[in-house]
Amino acid sequence: MDLDERKRIILEAVIRDYVETAEPVGSRAIVRKHGLGVSAATVRNEMADLEAMGFLEQPHTSAGRIPSEQGFRYYVDCMMAKEEPGPEDLRFLRREITERISDISEVIQKTSASLSQLTGYACFAVSAVLSADEIKSVQLIPVQAGKAVVVVVTSAGEVLHTRIDIPDSIGAGDLQELSQLFTRALKGTRVQTITRTMLETLRDELLGRREVIERALQSLGDLLDSSGEERVTLTGTLNMFNEPEFKNLSKLRSLLALLQENDILKRVVGDAAVREVRIKIGRENQVEEIKELSVVFTDYEVEGEKGGKLGLIGPVRMEYWKAAGSLDSVREIVEETIRRLIK
Amino acid sequence: MDLDERKRIILEAVIRDYVETAEPVGSRAIVRKHGLGVSAATVRNEMADLEAMGFLEQPHTSAGRIPSEQGFRYYVDCMMAKEEPGPEDLRFLRREITERISDISEVIQKTSASLSQLTGYACFAVSAVLSADEIKSVQLIPVQAGKAVVVVVTSAGEVLHTRIDIPDSIGAGDLQELSQLFTRALKGTRVQTITRTMLETLRDELLGRREVIERALQSLGDLLDSSGEERVTLTGTLNMFNEPEFKNLSKLRSLLALLQENDILKRVVGDAAVREVRIKIGRENQVEEIKELSVVFTDYEVEGEKGGKLGLIGPVRMEYWKAAGSLDSVREIVEETIRRLIK
DNA sequence: GTTAGCACTCTTGCCTCGAGAGTGCTAATC
DNA sequence: GATTAGCACTCTCGAGGCAAGAGTGCTAAC
Numbered sequence: 001m002d003l004d005e006r007k008r009i010i011l012e013a014v015i016r017d018y019v020e021t022a023e024p025v026g027s028r029a030i031v032r033k034h035g036l037g038v039s040a041a042t043v044r045n046e047m048a049d050l051e052a053m054g055f056l057e058q059p060h061t062s063a064g065r066i067p068s069e070q071g072f073r074y075y076v077d078c079m080m081a082k083e084e085p086g087p088e089d090l091r092f093l094r095r096e097i098t099e100r101i102s103d104i105s106e107v108i109q110k111t112s113a114s115l116s117q118l119t120g121y122a123c124f125a126v127s128a129v130l131s132a133d134e135i136k137s138v139q140l141i142p143v144q145a146g147k148a149v150v151v152v153v154t155s156a157g158e159v160l161h162t163r164i165d166i167p168d169s170i171g172a173g174d175l176q177e178l179s180q181l182f183t184r185a186l187k188g189t190r191v192q193t194i195t196r197t198m199l200e201t202l203r204d205e206l207l208g209r210r211e212v213i214e215r216a217l218q219s220l221g222d223l224l225d226s227s228g229e230e231r232v233t234l235t236g237t238l239n240m241f242n243e244p245e246f247k248n249l250s251k252l253r254s255l256l257a258l259l260q261e262n263d264i265l266k267r268v269v270g271d272a273a274v275r276e277v278r279i280k281i282g283r284e285n286q287v288e289e290i291k292e293l294s295v296v297f298t299d300y301e302v303e304g305e306k307g308g309k310l311g312l313i314g315p316v317r318m319e320y321w322k323a324a325g326s327l328d329s330v331r332e333i334v335e336e337t338i339r340r341l342i343k
Numbered sequence: 344m345d346l347d348e349r350k351r352i353i354l355e356a357v358i359r360d361y362v363e364t365a366e367p368v369g370s371r372a373i374v375r376k377h378g379l380g381v382s383a384a385t386v387r388n389e390m391a392d393l394e395a396m397g398f399l400e401q402p403h404t405s406a407g408r409i410p411s412e413q414g415f416r417y418y419v420d421c422m423m424a425k426e427e428p429g430p431e432d433l434r435f436l437r438r439e440i441t442e443r444i445s446d447i448s449e450v451i452q453k454t455s456a457s458l459s460q461l462t463g464y465a466c467f468a469v470s471a472v473l474s475a476d477e478i479k480s481v482q483l484i485p486v487q488a489g490k491a492v493v494v495v496v497t498s499a500g501e502v503l504h505t506r507i508d509i510p511d512s513i514g515a516g517d518l519q520e521l522s523q524l525f526t527r528a529l530k531g532t533r534v535q536t537i538t539r540t541m542l543e544t545l546r547d548e549l550l551g552r553r554e555v556i557e558r559a560l561q562s563l564g565d566l567l568d569s570s571g572e573e574r575v576t577l578t579g580t581l582n583m584f585n586e587p588e589f590k591n592l593s594k595l596r597s598l599l600a601l602l603q604e605n606d607i608l609k610r611v612v613g614d615a616a617v618r619e620v621r622i623k624i625g626r627e628n629q630v631e632e633i634k635e636l637s638v639v640f641t642d643y644e645v646e647g648e649k650g651g652k653l654g655l656i657g658p659v660r661m662e663y664w665k666a667a668g669s670l671d672s673v674r675e676i677v678e679e680t681i682r683r684l685i686k
Numbered sequence: 687g688t689t690a691g692c693a694c695t696c697t698t699g700c701c702t703c704g705a706g707a708g709t710g711c712t713a714a715t716c
Numbered sequence: 717g718a719t720t721a722g723c724a725c726t727c728t729c730g731a732g733g734c735a736a737g738a739g740t741g742c743t744a745a746c
Contacts, residue, residue, distance in 0.1 A: 026708050039720050044709065062708045062727045102506045141480040141496040144685070149500050153484040153492050159504040161496075163445040238599055256581055342487070369739050382689055387740065405696045405739045 003050075008079060009036055010046050011055055015067045015075050019317050022244045024064030069282045069316060072294075076279050082325040089118055093330060098337050103157045107337050109233055111310065111330060116236020119326050121314040122255065124265050124297075127231040133158065133191045133342065138182035140175040140216060142166070148175060150219050154191060156342040160223045164215045178216065230308070232262040245315045251292045255313065264289050265311075273299040273306045275331075277324045282316040292316070296323040300331045302338050310334065346393075351422060352379055353389050354398055358410045358418050362660050365587045367407030412625040412659060415637075419622050425668040432461055436673060441680050446500045450680050452576055454653065454673060459579020462669055464657040465598065467608050467640075470574040476501065476534045476685065481525035483518040483559060485509070491518060493562050497534060499685040503566045507558045521559065573651070575605040588658045594635045598656070607632050608654075616642040616649045618674075620667045625659040635659070639666040643674045645681050653677065 003011065013034045017025040027043040030036075036043075047065050050056045055071035058064075067075070085093065096114035101107050108125045116123035134155045141149045146168055152160045166175070185202050199217045237255060246252040258264055267287050268280065277298045283291045296318070297311025310330060312323045346354065356377045360368040370386040373379075379386075390408050393399045398414035401407075410418070428436065439457035444450050451468045459466035480496045489511055495503040509518070528545050542560045580598060589595040601607055610630050611623065623638045639661070640654025653673060655666045 024708090028708075040708095041710095041720055041722095042718085045719085048710080058709085060727055061710090062725080064708065136486045136492075137482075137484040139480075139482060139484075139494070141482075143479045143496060143498045143500055147500065149479075149496050149502060151482070151494055151496065151502055153486060153494065153504075155486045157486055157490065157492050157506045159492060159494055159502060161502040163500045238596075238603060241596055241599075253584060256584075260581055367739090371739075383739095384689055384691095384741095385687085388688090391741080401740085403696055404741090405694080407739065 003074075006036070006038075007046055007050060009034070010043060011050060011067070011071060011075060012079060014047075014050075014056060014065055015071065018066050019319055022317060024059055024066050026064035029064065069284065072281050072316065072320070073284070076281070076320050080321050080324070082277070082328060083321045084325040084329050085118065085322075090329060093118065094333055097330070097333050101337065101341070103159075104338055104341060105158070105231070107334060107341065108308065111334050112233045112235045115310070115312065115326060115330055116239060119312055119314075119319075119323060120236075120239045120242065121312040121318070121323065122237045122240055122258075123235050124258075124309075124311050124313065125233040126266060126269065126309040127233070135186045135189050135191060138186055138220070139179045140182070142172050142175055150216055150223065152220070152223055156338075162219045162223055164219050166215065178213070182216070182220075230266065232265055234258060234265070240314070243315050243317075245292075245317065251315070254289050254292055257289055258313070261289075268295055269297050269309050269311060273301070273309075275299050275301055277327050279320060279324065294318045294320075296320060296327060298327045298331055300335050300338075302335060302342070307335070307338070346417075349379070349381075350389055350393060352377070353386060354393060354410070354414060354418060355422060357390075357393075357399060357408055358414065361409050362662055365660060367402055367409050369407035372407065412627065415624050415659065415663070416627070419624070419663050423664050423667070425620070425671060426664045427668040427672050428461065428665075433672060436461065437676055440673070440676050444680065444684070446502075447681055447684060448501070448574070450677060450684065451651065452578075454677050455576045455578045458653070458655065458669060458673055459582060462655055462662075462666060463579075463582045463585065464655040464661065464666065465580045465583060465601075466578050467601075467652075467654050467656065468576040469609060469612065469652040470576070478529045478532050478534060481529055481563070482522045483525070485515050485518055493559055493566065495563070495566055499681075505562045505566055507562045509558065521556070525559070525563075573609065575608050577601060577608070583657070586658050586660075588635075588660065594658070597632050597635055600632050601656070604632075611638055612640050612652050612654060616644070616652075618642050618644055620670050622663060622667065637661045637663075639663060639670060641670045641674055643678050643681075645678060645685070650678070650681070 010030060013030045014025045017029065017033065027040040027047060030043050031038070031040050047056060050071070051058065051065065054068055055074055056065040057068045057071075059066065084090075093114055097107060097111050101110065105127065108127055112123045112125045135152060136155050137151075137153045139151045139153075141151060143149055143163075146165055147163060148166045149161055149163055154160075182202075189198075199221050203213060203217055237258075240246050240252065240255055246255070264287055268285055268290060275298065277296060280295045282294060285291055285293070285295060290313070292315075293313055294316050295311055295313050297309055299309050300307040310327060312318075312327065314323070353373065356373045357368045360372065360376065370383040370390060373386050374381070374383050390399060393414070394401065394408065397411055398417055399408040400411045400414075402409065427433075436457055440450060440454050444453065448470065451470055455466045455468045477498045478495060479498050480494075482494045482496075484492045484494060486492055486506075489508055490506060491509045492504055492506055497503075525545075532541075542564050546556060546560055580601075583589050583595065583598055589598070607630055611628055611633065618641065620639060620641045625637060626634045628634055628636070628638060633656070635658075636656055637659050638654055638656050640652055642652050643650040653670060655661075655670065657666070
């Protein structure tokens with residue numbers, strides 16, 4: 001479906017004005033603002049065509065037009081130029097994301113926070129599972145009679161830990177020895193590739209202190225499993241109070257439901273990792289809860305491997321150009337920052 | 344200011360009905376529901392008295408009465424009986440808070456979540472700074488060339504960690520040796536009592552590997568400082584959507600502002616730790632942002648020492664009796680659980 | 687001290703009406 | 717054939733009016 005030049009200009013005008021004002025856009029307003037050398041009547045005819053094609057719609061006769069989801073889709077696919085953040089904003093992002101950062105989850109956290117602040121939309125991040133991440137150390141630290149803490153440190157500087165019970169017969173020296181055994185056995189192994197079977201094999205090799213090993217291995221397994229879980233961060237939801245579409249509680253509620261249900265977001269963004277900005281507009285989202293919202297998101301990679309996801313959530317009437325541009329810039333920054341962290 | 348029996352009954356009736364329905368309560372409704380052997384006209388006279396005393400107010404002539412903040416205050420101070428959760432709910436709380444818990448912050452997290460689920464209000468927790476908590480181990484783990492992670496484990500099973508840069512000249516063996524030195528020097532020391540000066544002294548004792556030690560001590564100090572920070576957890580804010588007072592966005596917004604500003608809550612609850620349920624109703628809160636909300640909170644202690652705080656946030660029209668009762672019960676459970684964790 | 691009765695007040699929902707904005711259509715114009 | 721001016725038409729939105737409903741305050745009787 002191709003549009004001639006004038007239709008494209010009019011479609012763009014409607015979208016820009018509507019995104020800005022949240023009001024239906026009339027033919028007069030368009031000639032007044034974008035004065036394109038023809039009269040309002042001509043614009044009206046064109047708009048009627050665009051409506052017939054499904055790109056515009058009317059809330060009621062005698063209101064102006066608003067872009068349909070299909071209209072936004074066409075614009076996003078065929079006409080839109082991404083808008084990168086200005087130099088000032090880029091400096092802000094770079095500073096927030098890279099400075100005073102000590103591990104990856106902090107990078108993600110800061111990225112999400114600063115991105116939502118910058119764009120005025122809610123921002124989410126699905127954390128990376130870095131397969132390049134290797135185990136560096138496994139320690140069993142006694143903390144009280146009968147209790148110890150298992151601490152795993154990875155090359156990215158992530159620290160996983162959990163408590164276990166230990167029999168009284170095991171002393172501090174035994175634990176230290178065990179720590180060394182574990183560390184030696186697992187050091188250099190990629191977190192993702194450690195399987196339960198590997199741990200089983202390890203158990204067989206360490207038959208001596210059965211009980212501790214049993215528990216330690218059990219919780220090690222759990223720890224590593226949990227590190228493989230994708231964590232979801234969501235920030236800036238309060239921004240949305242400024243959007244007029246959230247005056248009625250229904251959309252607001254659907255948005256805030258995301259706060260409680262991590263799974264919704266994971267379902268929205270799916271598994272594919274293409275390192276491009278993708279846009280889902282309103283009902284294009286298969287997930288019922290957010291059919292009234294739009295999601296703009298992208299994947300980041302580290303050392304050529306799949307990382308996590310970053311995205312912005314807003315009303316259908318969203319500044320897709322800015323959202324997409326910001327995500328492009330931020331992805332660069334995040335990838336670089338993480339690369340430096342784990343290298 | 345004393346009230347005779349009948350006024351007390353009427354005040355209670357107004358409060359109970361209003362809390363339940365969120366509608367102004369009329370004289371007829373009271374005789375119909377609580378039939379106290381007098382006519383509506385008599386109740387009207389009494390209500391006029393109560394209004395004159397400042398316990399009730401009218402949204403407008405010819406609506407029913409609603410309790411004023413002062414009315415709630417009087418009720419809470421002089422008449423209210425706390426309502427503990429039923430056995431079913433207690434079992435739920437105990438299960439949620441005590442089972443499958445591995446460290447204190449998890450206890451707090453779970454407590455907050457289950458309490459907000461149970462009461463239907465938003466729940467917050469200001470984390471404990473446990474002075475009984477001792478350092479058990481300090482480890483320096485090399486993760487990449489020039490990078491190491493400092494891991495501190497305490498007797499309560501908390502694990503603090505941060506990354507530091509190390510000069511290339513320092514090998515894994517050196518770091519291990521340092522770990523032992525640090526651990527030996529700090530083991531058994533209470534986290535709270537470690538001061539910068541102690542760390543300075545330690546530095547002087549370890550003059551040998553200046554640079555690493557410098558950095559390690561620096562980040563150790565930072566780590567311990569940050570562990571002394573009170574962390575704030577807030578859960579169940581979505582519950583509030585069900586309350587009719589949040590139909591207009593202003594109160595909702597003030598509530599959700601808490602999500603972003605931890606400090607607000609800290610300012611509300613202050614520092615005093617009296618291990619009693621305290622109630623702040625509406626404008627009694629000095630903090631501007633939540634003058635339209637009520638806060639019910641308490642402190643918990645561990646081994647006779649100040650722990651953290653737990654509280655519920657709701658509309659002024661709140662079931663104070665249930666909130667207070669639940670907090671009493673939950674405090675018991677939390678104190679016991681933490682005691683078991685650190686002992 | 688209590689109650690019944692009644693006039694009064696205020697909200698709420700519903701209706702109507704006019705202003706305003708924008709359209710679609712037709713006929714004239716370029 | 718595309719463009720435009722003109723005009724009737726439609727729809728929303730806010731204001732104003734009205735009746736119903738709920739609850740009160742006051743007075744006079746019990």
